[in-house]
Amino acid sequence: MINQLQAIDEYKTLIEEFKKICRVPFSNIYLMPNVIHRYIKSQKVFFEKSKYGIVFYFDEGTYYKVFLYIDEKQKFEISAFDKKLIVHNVYNIKQKNDELSYVQRRLREIGFTQEGTSVQIQGKTQDLLYNCRSVEKYAKTMEQKGYSCIKPEFSQFNQIEQIIADSKIIKDYHLTFRTEQEKKELEKGSYLCIVNENDEICAASITVINFGIAQAEAIAVxxxxxxxxxxxxLTYQRLKWVYDRNIQKIQGWILVDNETSLKYHKKIGYHLTDRYAEDWLLDV
Amino acid sequence: MREQILDILTEINPEVEDIINGDLLESGLFDSFEIINIVMALEDCFQIQIDPELIVPDNFRTVDSMIALIKSIK
Structure with a gap:
């Protein structure tokens, strides 16, 4: 039976109770408690509890993000829903072991397909900005030619998100879901775009600062x-925005088969971490 | 003009010498970042202004296309 999670304490109790049954459960939960609390407050978290553990469903609008807290040696079940389900599994490549393959096999049995693997990239804002310094002159030249970087109004966010979606590289489940109100409350500059002399948006990016680190969520042309x-x-302008906020670290995720993007980001000074993420999708 | 362009490209990416008569963009040697450096270098070297409407892949695909671009501006 699927229930709605009412409070963070309920979440903690569920986890603690299951730990008494299964001392070393498998979990792909990577959200911080305050983020979980945000979802709970928005009434966007559901769960089903059984002998093999707990499956949490976070409503992200067009899909559910599924988090498992399970005894992975048991055959866990995931209920079908009215929207697609994503299991986003983050792991350390150096610690990849058989535990992952049990879950992978079971997800396949249920009907999930692996959609892609991403690697986390990180960089020091100051160093990246320095490496991009040649872009500053070009940016000024392009501005004189009618292409300028602006911080768009909230009313333009939908257009920006559409540009990102149309890129077909960044999927909806790669973006963090935010309510309209949460988007309005984002710091000005989190959404950046380049417009031409006709004010047409040509390129856009989304960057969010959480816990002192900038998350480069998306960029598309x-x-x-x-x-x-x-x-x-846009990369340069984003770094400038982050730097002006005294944020020293920026990170993001890139699909491992996006060689162009990996090459470009490494060139300007990002390094690949040991953190990888697999996306498993069940499309209903 | 050809030599000047070759010098610019080689400075930006020495590997370009291996495929200098080929499709420079298909080769993967030049991406958006290098396009910036190529545009700025061509503008400096040939004292021209390249309109953004002309900054399109076909104009930077080969050395010959860059020569044609510069001649069309001059």
């Missing part, structure tokens, strides 16, 4: 504006 250097300009 409209198809017909590609290869004009707009992505590097």
């Amino acid at each position: 409209k198809e017909r504006y590609k290869m004009k250097g707009l992505a590097p300009i």
